[in-house]
């Protein structure tokens with residue numbers, strides 16, 4: 092992996108954030124394989140995520156964070172009025188654009204989730220799928236504050252991410268001296284990546300989101316957790 096070159100190109104980016112970006116840029120072409128695992132529990136929980144998206148975002152103007160290849164955006168385009176789908180990875184955005192979603196409904200834009208003030212528009216709903224686990228704990232407040240600033244009051248927000256399952260998605264690296272945990276991931280091109288990946292239980296999620304909402308609903312499944320809440 093030529094991470095030295097990339098680091099020279101992005102001298103101000105923290106190592107953890109750079110690693111996540113590099114990993115997904117290289118992973119774009121086969122990223123969606125993980126959603127097609129032959130596992131009925133996983134498939135049922137993914138259907139539940141899709142059902143939630145279709146219910147929450149109907150006729151909404153949606154800001155999607157870290158949209159990736161547009162796997163969940165595909166559910167949004169069925170029911171939302173307008174979507175701005177954002178990500179930092181040019182390769183992921185290319186995959187998403189190739190899905191050919193109607194341009195009258197959706198725009199893809201390269202935007203950093205930690206610099207959402209670059210977006211001038213306001214939205215009345217927010218989606219972040221499989222993104223929150225990659226946010227370093229020290230940056231959670233910055234991310235949520237920037238995200239909520241782009242949403243009007245009383246906007247529904249939906250976030251979904253992985254529950255930790257031993258043996259799935261690479262070796263877990265967790266050290267007492269570090270508040271974040273990591274996963275060791277191997278890609279088809281032979282590269283190995285240590286990716287920041289945090290796991291949360293219901294209590295931790297409630298603690299994180301309580302300052303931002305008066306109404307939240309947390310669900311912890313076997314494979315995925317999700318939270319729905321309404322912004323203040």
Ligand SMILES: C[S@@+](CC[C@H](N)C(=O)[O-])C[C@H]1O[C@@H](n2cnc3c(N)ncnc32)[C@H](O)[C@@H]1O
Nearest residue numbers: 115157158159162178179180183203204220221
């Ligand atoms: C696990 S993928 C999720 C993609 C999509 N939401 C999904 O559920 O399939 C994480 C995404 O975060 C993107 N990403 C990494 N760093 C980012 C950043 N600082 N701002 C926005 N997106 C970022 C990656 O490019 C990748 O597409």
